[in-house]
Amino acid sequence: xxxxxxxxxxxxxxxxxxxxxxxxxxxxxxxxxxxxxxxxxxxxxxxxxxxxxxxxxxxxxxxxxxxxxxxxxxxxxxxxxxxxxxxxxxxxxxxxxxxxxxxxxxxxxxxxxxxxxxxxxxxxxxxxxxxxxxxxxxxxxxxxxxxxxxxxxxxx
Amino acid sequence: xxxxxxxxxxxxxxxxxxxxxxxxxxxxxxxxxxxxxxxxxxxxxxxxxxxxxxxxxxxxxxxxxxxxxxxxxxxxxxxxxxxxxxxxxxxxxxxxxxxxxxxxxxxxxxxxxxxxxxxxxxxxxxxxxxxxxxxxxxxxxxxxxxxxxxxxxxxxxxxxxxxxxxxxxxxxxxxxxxxxxxxxxxxxxxxxxxxxxxxxxxxxxxxxxxxxxxxxxxxxxxxxxxxxxxxxxxxxxxxxxxxxxxxxxxxxxxxxxxxxxxxxxxxxxxxxxxxxxxxxxxxxxxxxxxxxxxxxxxxxxxxxxxxxxxxxxxxxxxxxxxxxxxxxxxxxxxxxxxxxxxxxxxxxxxxxxxxxxxxxxxxxxxxxxxxxxxxxxxxxxxxxxxxxxxxxxxxxxxxxxxxxxxxxxxxxxxxxxxxxxxxxxxxxxxxxxxxxxxxxxxxxxxxxxxxxxxxxxxxxxxxxxxxxxxxxxxxxxxxxxxxxxxxxxxxxxxxxxxxxxxxxxxxxxxxxxxxxxxxxxxxxxxxxxxxxxxxxxxxxxxxxxxxxxxxxxxxxxxxxxxxxxxxxxxxxxxxxxxxxxxxxxxxxxxxxxxxxxxxxxxxxxxxxxxxxxxxxxxxxxxxxxxxxxxxxxxxxxxxxxxxxxxxxxxxxxxxxxxxxxxxxxxxxxxxxxxxxxxxxxxxxxxxxxxxxxxxxxxxxxxxxxxxxxxxxxxxxxxxxxxxxxxxxxxxxxxxxxxxxxxxxxxxxxxxxxxxxxxxxxxxxxxx
Numbered sequence: 001x002x003x004x005x006x007x008x009x010x011x012x013x014x015x016x017x018x019x020x021x022x023x024x025x026x027x028x029x030x031x032x033x034x035x036x037x038x039x040x041x042x043x044x045x046x047x048x049x050x051x052x053x054x055x056x057x058x059x060x061x062x063x064x065x066x067x068x069x070x071x072x073x074x075x076x077x078x079x080x081x082x083x084x085x086x087x088x089x090x091x092x093x094x095x096x097x098x099x100x101x102x103x104x105x106x107x108x109x110x111x112x113x114x115x116x117x118x119x120x121x122x123x124x125x126x127x128x129x130x131x132x133x134x135x136x137x138x139x140x141x142x143x144x145x146x147x148x149x150x151x152x153x154x155x156x
Numbered sequence: 157x158x159x160x161x162x163x164x165x166x167x168x169x170x171x172x173x174x175x176x177x178x179x180x181x182x183x184x185x186x187x188x189x190x191x192x193x194x195x196x197x198x199x200x201x202x203x204x205x206x207x208x209x210x211x212x213x214x215x216x217x218x219x220x221x222x223x224x225x226x227x228x229x230x231x232x233x234x235x236x237x238x239x240x241x242x243x244x245x246x247x248x249x250x251x252x253x254x255x256x257x258x259x260x261x262x263x264x265x266x267x268x269x270x271x272x273x274x275x276x277x278x279x280x281x282x283x284x285x286x287x288x289x290x291x292x293x294x295x296x297x298x299x300x301x302x303x304x305x306x307x308x309x310x311x312x313x314x315x316x317x318x319x320x321x322x323x324x325x326x327x328x329x330x331x332x333x334x335x336x337x338x339x340x341x342x343x344x345x346x347x348x349x350x351x352x353x354x355x356x357x358x359x360x361x362x363x364x365x366x367x368x369x370x371x372x373x374x375x376x377x378x379x380x381x382x383x384x385x386x387x388x389x390x391x392x393x394x395x396x397x398x399x400x401x402x403x404x405x406x407x408x409x410x411x412x413x414x415x416x417x418x419x420x421x422x423x424x425x426x427x428x429x430x431x432x433x434x435x436x437x438x439x440x441x442x443x444x445x446x447x448x449x450x451x452x453x454x455x456x457x458x459x460x461x462x463x464x465x466x467x468x469x470x471x472x473x474x475x476x477x478x479x480x481x482x483x484x485x486x487x488x489x490x491x492x493x494x495x496x497x498x499x500x501x502x503x504x505x506x507x508x509x510x511x512x513x514x515x516x517x518x519x520x521x522x523x524x525x526x527x528x529x530x531x532x533x534x535x536x537x538x539x540x541x542x543x544x545x546x547x548x549x550x551x552x553x554x555x556x557x558x559x560x561x562x563x564x565x566x567x568x569x570x571x572x573x574x575x576x577x578x579x580x581x582x583x584x585x586x587x588x589x590x591x592x593x594x595x596x597x598x599x600x601x602x603x604x605x606x607x608x609x610x611x612x613x614x615x616x617x618x619x620x621x622x623x624x625x626x627x628x629x630x631x632x633x634x635x636x637x638x639x640x641x642x643x644x645x646x647x648x649x650x651x652x653x654x655x656x657x658x659x660x661x662x663x664x665x666x667x668x669x670x671x672x673x674x675x676x677x678x679x680x681x682x683x684x685x686x687x688x689x690x691x692x693x694x695x696x697x698x699x700x701x702x703x704x705x706x707x708x709x710x711x712x713x714x715x716x717x718x719x720x721x722x723x724x725x726x727x728x729x730x731x732x733x734x735x736x737x738x739x740x741x742x743x744x745x746x747x748x749x750x751x752x753x754x755x756x757x758x759x760x761x762x763x764x765x766x767x768x769x770x771x772x773x774x775x776x777x778x779x780x781x782x783x784x785x786x787x788x789x790x791x792x793x794x795x796x797x798x799x800x801x802x803x804x805x806x807x808x809x810x811x812x813x814x815x816x817x818x819x820x821x822x823x824x825x826x827x828x829x830x831x832x833x834x835x836x837x838x839x840x841x842x843x844x845x846x847x848x849x850x851x852x853x854x855x856x857x858x859x860x861x862x863x864x865x866x867x868x869x870x871x872x873x874x875x876x877x878x879x880x881x882x883x884x885x886x887x888x889x890x891x892x893x894x895x896x897x898x899x900x901x902x903x904x905x906x907x908x909x910x911x912x913x914x915x916x917x918x919x920x921x922x923x
Contacts, residue, residue, distance in 0.1 A: 035182040036175020038390070040339045041424040045842035048339055076175035089173040093165060096810045100639025101172030102179060102340040102390030127850040134842060136337050136391050137639050139813030140850040
């Protein structure tokens, strides 16, 4: 049964009618036409659907719409309007983190959440932060390099 | 100004970081139907009846289609036409689809699919290729012994070679199914044209022209009215060809019958159930050497599991047999590779195409031989690597380009600091109580570029380049971007070929109604074959522009040069845009189709020149094995490759990084959990099918060792497959060295259980 849900998404207020038991991933992709967030496995293992809710990176295929009520949510579509997000996007491009691009939105969101909590992560902490995001193209090293470059860029 | 050789920014990078890139599942069309397949209940069964009546009455359902609705041919295939788009008389594996439901929403389609009633008469399931050969159960009547093809590569006198050998090593190795594991599951859309019988198909499609043939064959539309436009493809690695094609034909059938767009995506579980895999292959090897370790002869029997459909099995066996011996000198070769039809999931093209398995078997056997002779694995390879003027294992005289494998291997071992580490590890591993033991492994490869002599005469590429009136060079090419950066490399080659700056080139998205038919982006041929076609088109357009300039400027144009956005005559120099304007002013058209085909090579089916040219590669791995846990930590991998000329060096490195990691997964983790009783796969999502994460991958090092290839248009060759093929061999050799017994573990993956029990067996329980 549909209910009214209110949340902040990419710094804008939203009020929608949705079944609170729907997956929030489907709300984003189907109800709100925000299809930058991808579905790779549907069981929270691949990380392609990662978004940031209340500053935490979560897999949106495991989030119910009802859990979004009252939350502050970021998706890849809002990233370029933030300083951390736009620097990450630039560094991903410059350091070879993008190949097929399907894991990229989720990977960026995990990196974004990391840098919000920890502006100066070690290489090991970066790897831990993206350990839930699978990538089959890049071999991860260029992605870790990109996030390190973003850290340096944000500090200077 | 050379664009080729520059790491220019990927042309699709912005859209991919912004989240605006459109993948197949991101597309929505007005009135769109959502599709759901009904999968086979048994891997091998007669279909007695399919009752769709109840499903058709479910809410939102527009149509349910079965094999009976396909108006023309019911089977597809790139070479061997044996794959049922929808299962007709029988199911042949658990990924067969019996019916497809189309409804207004995905939930409605999912629900209605449960109400399609199928009556089966189960048949015995053949899941082991060894018992399938000659079995009374025949899966495909055209192949009564269930053997669907293979290649027997032969050179020299193998019996004489073994008789002359001082040392013989015999070995047995096995590999399992490997999933491509592209992060994007398959998704296609079929959009009917309301004006005429025409359908446009988008989505995760690696081989658009092959799909066009399949739609033409099954649905009877003229090829001009089957328009294929691949979306952004979320990884493929050889995997989004036949499966995505079958889906696209089903979607097009729904679209044409209902007049509504059809949207069809697979869940991960469906994708793993239905999509084809890397071939499991069992190998029996016999290697003979003199007492110094020089190879005299190699004999191999390889048995590949084709699964239910032939797919690419014979050409895969071709590469196993012709490239499996590696870049090693030998007097005699007898390599027999055969593929067998079973009721397992079918197997087809996957990055490496039959070579990662063969290299794994060969390199571990090389280490066994080195140990028996008493030399290091590195020395064993140094004594046998091919060099300029040598004859390859299959009989190819290598006198046409730099046979760079020695240079490639030495750079890799230097980066690894192999010789110091090898001495150190051998010393520390002498302690039998040591519970964490390191190992080093080396594997090499020579990869035949593009298809090979089994496709002699059919290896072609085409491109359409149009120079617009504003002097923008627009490239339409059907070799698809599948994530590797091919579009950007093609643009770089077009800029250099045309003699214009990179930003003057635009790349059309592949569209079969605009880009001329071409061989597909497979077989590490996209850069090499695309580049040669681009060069041909540029030469033709230069001629058109030169003729126009001759008429307009009344100048001889024999020595005209196109370079740096200028067009230079003997005594005049105009800008490229001025020259283009001259062309349009004379009502001439600076547009051309470029065509390239690989020269036919001398191959008699067993020996000769199996490929036109080769790429040389070496991977070196260092691992640490924990005997008490069974874990293998990869400490470092080095991948050194000779791509001829690196068109975009950063993209080449991207291929190497990704290839090393894919090899690590194959070597250590990846297992689909085949149950041979019912041919089912247990591990159908990422909670059980384990691929490497950022935590598993060490600080790998890619190295490019360029030696321009005179046999390719821009000196470069493609890097997709070379980047992964030796890796599993290197890691497994390292694990077996750590265990102190080369060739000890013999079946992939070298996972926790196998390594743990090997440790118990060899070194006992913890003291």
